[in-house]
Amino acid sequence: MKQESTFPHKRSGFTRREFLLFGSLGVGLGVGAGVVTFNGPALWQQMAGAMGMAGVQPSFPRTASTGKTRTYTLEAAPARVMIDGKEVSTWAYNGMLPGPEIHASEGDRLRVIVKNRLPEGTTIHWHGVPLVNPMDGVPDVTQPAIKPGQDFTYDFLVPAAGTYMYHSHVGFQPDRALYGPLIVDAAKESMTYDHDFLMVFDDWLDGVSDGPGTPEQAMKQLIAGGDNMGSMGNMGGMNQQVPPDLIYPFYLINGKSSAHPLELKVSRGQKARIRLINASASTIYRVALQGHRMTVTHTDGNPVEPVEVDAIRIGMGERYDVLISANNPGVWQFAAQVEGAKPMVRALLRYQGSTSSAPSANFIPQEMTRQLLTYPMLKAAPGIFTPPDQNPDQILPIELSGGMGRYTWKMNNEVFEKAQQIAVSQNRLIRFQFKNKSMMPHPMHLHGHFFQVDNGTGRGPLKDTVLVDAMQNLTINWVADNPGAWAFHCHMRYHEMAGMMRVVKVS
Ligand SMILES: [Cu+2]
Known part of the structure; x- marks a missing residue:
């Protein structure tokens, strides 16, 4: 098996015993071209069977297979994309920014053929999807990186409806155009609406001369002490506004800037x-x-009791689904303000037949300073599974630390390369107690599972990414029901690359 004492950074692939282990779960590995295939329904049936053996229930519904397969092809390659009306060089999927929308229904089998035409290795991570471990797309943890010129097919059953995304999990590739939306429809949609819109937010610097130029250069500046901290804003509580590590030359919604919204x-x-x-x-x-309230219905793909707010705070890797009622004709600003800094990006909500002119590009609607969604306002929807309200089987402190000085970011006082795996027992109730000892918020993301945020309501939301604020203590509870080695990290890409990551081994 794996060497537990050191992080398996240089592993070239799965060991024979791991192949056999996956095989026993219904995973059959195809031969040649690195193609992995498996029999979805058998896998889930067998996992459900295994679940009965111990302790707790699974943390998400394991949908029966629909028998349908959705196939997509993503070519990761150097590309020229338009940013604010100018062509820039970057890396993209199928030449698009963002990458193409991938759409499936829960219970579908998703096959994505990835053609790596980049000059370096790549993988794709299906962010938030609680899928089988070998398909999770973390280099050297769940698979070797796909080499330049090679192809790899991701093939998995999509077990739960929701709003997800996919992105490269290699180096700074996700701070290029190597990301896209992944939408999984419910077998039976209980909400009614006339439109299903997507807004994908991105900060952009790659290939733009008015800035560091590339993500690697941005990292060099951060390490060299390019201290962007400025004044600390008002710290503490829900309203803290900590300046970001990096100010980007562009902020985009679905690849579009405020000038061409x-x-x-x-x-x-x-x-x-x-x-x-x-x-x-x-x-x-x-x-x-502007001019509308938003009813929050889901976070990170999971339904919550609907709650109406004026503004939503969204960290890297987080998702929110909202419903709006179009009852106020006009042309309205949909503004996204960078937390702790001046820049913003906007989209427009335009009513059919409205002749009003659009607000100016940098207009901030007054809704921005009205009621802001906070975690204590979110409750898991009735009827969805949440971890049992009992004493956890394992309680693990997760201390977050680091700073702008040397630009190292740590979990439990170690950077990733030096750290041990976190071992948890399968089908047990796990509690992570975050203690953020740094002056930055960290969006902490656990792969392969949903966790419940302890927000004091007794019925906190199920999420896969949670913002742990500066100096905040926060608890999450989760059922370790998905065996394998799972990445667990800050979704601030530069913190992750500077050490703020661990592998959580569920076995
Ligand atoms: Cu962080």
């Missing part, structure tokens, strides 16, 4: 579902829609 078109009387996805490497936003 995305337009969402509605007619009076309609309802729109809007899926907010923060694909940024380094930016937390506050999002507000």
Whole structure:
């Protein structure tokens, strides 16, 4: 098996015993071209069977297979994309920014053929999807990186509906255009709406001369002490506004800047579902829609008791689904303000037949400073599984530390390369107690599982990414029901690369 004492950074692939282990779960490995295939339904049936053996229930519904397969091809390659009307060189999927939308229904088998035409290795991570471990797309943890010129097929059953995304998990690739939305429809959609809109937020610097030029250069500046901290804003509580590590030359919604904004078109009387996805490497936003309130229905793909707010704070890797009622004709600013800094990006909500002119590009609607969504306002929807309310089987402190000085970021006082894996027992109730000892918020993301945020309500939301604020203590509970080695890290890409990551081994 694996050497538990050191992080398996240089592993070239799975050991024979791991192949056999996956085989016993119904995973059959295809021969040649690195193609892995497996029999979805058998896997889930067998996992459900295994679940009965010990302790606790699974943390998400394991949907039966629909028998349908959705196939996509993503070519990761150097590309020229348009940013604010100018062509820039970057790396992209199928030449697009963001990458193409991948769409499936829960229970579908998703096959994505990845062609690596980049000059370095790559993988794709299916962010938030609680899938089988070998398909999770973390280099040297769940698979060797796909080499330049090679192809790899991701093939898995999509077990739960929701708003997800996919992105490269190698180096600074996700701070280029190597990301895209992944939408999984419910077998039976209980909400009614006339539009299903997507808003994918991104901070952009790659290939832009008015800035560091590349993510690698940005990292060099951060390590050299390019201290961007400025004044510390008002610290503490829900309203803290900590300046981000990096100010980007552009902020984008679905690849569009404020100057050429995305337009969402509605007619009076309609309802729109809007899926907010923060694909940024380094930016937390506050999002507000002028002239309208938003009803939050999901976070990180999971349904919550609907709650109406004026503004939403969204960290890197987080998703929120909202419903809006189009009952206020006009052309309205949909603003995303960079938390702790001046820049913003906007889209427009445009009513059919409205002749009003659009607000100016940098206009911040007053909704931005009205009621802001906070975690204590979110409750898991009735009827969805949440971890049992009992004493956890394992309690693990997770201390977050680091700073702008040397630009190292640590979990439990170790950087990733030097750290041991975190071992947890399968089908047990696990509690992570975050203690953020740093002056930055960290969006902490656990792969392969949903966790419940302890927000004091007794029924906190199920999420896969949670913002742990500066100097905050926060507890999450989760059922370790998905065996394998799972990445667990800060979704601020530069913190992750500077050490803020661990492998959580569920066995
Ligand atoms: Cu962080």
